[in-house]
Amino acid sequence: MSYSRWINSDFYTYWMSTGRDNGPKSKNDEQFVCHSDLITQHIITYDQAKDYLVDREALQHHIKIDERDAIELQSYLKQWVKDVDKKFTSDEQKQPQ
Numbered sequence: 001m002s003y004s005r006w007i008n009s010d011f012y013t014y015w016m017s018t019g020r021d022n023g024p025k026s027k028n029d030e031q032f033v034c035h036s037d038l039i040t041q042h043i044i045t046y047d048q049a050k051d052y053l054v055d056r057e058a059l060q061h062h063i064k065i066d067e068r069d070a071i072e073l074q075s076y077l078k079q080w081v082k083d084v085d086k087k088f089t090s091d092e093q094k095q096p097q
Contacts, residue, residue, distance in 0.1 A: 003015075011069075018031055027047075027085075030046050032046075032049055032077060034063065059073060
């Protein structure tokens with residue numbers, strides 16, 4: 001799933017999962033990938049994303065972006081965290097008791 005594309009943003013961002021097909025996965029197996037150009041990509045874990053939502057300066061330092069771009073990126077991270085939480089809540093409800 002893409003959260004932003006270069007047509008309307010300086011970033012191309014999407015959700016990538018690193019968990020194994022078998023066995024339990026954690027939210028931190030999920031990754032948010034941010035391309036700031038064709039060569040440069042930044043991979044953000046779920047825990048990092050949660051931290052960056054409350055610490056914009058840390059996000060700016062990690063991605064090397066200004067405050068305006070950090071605010072934009074935080075909006076994508078917020079939606080991604082919400083989607084990950086929703087997926088894991090749904091998966092937990094599907095597991096047999």
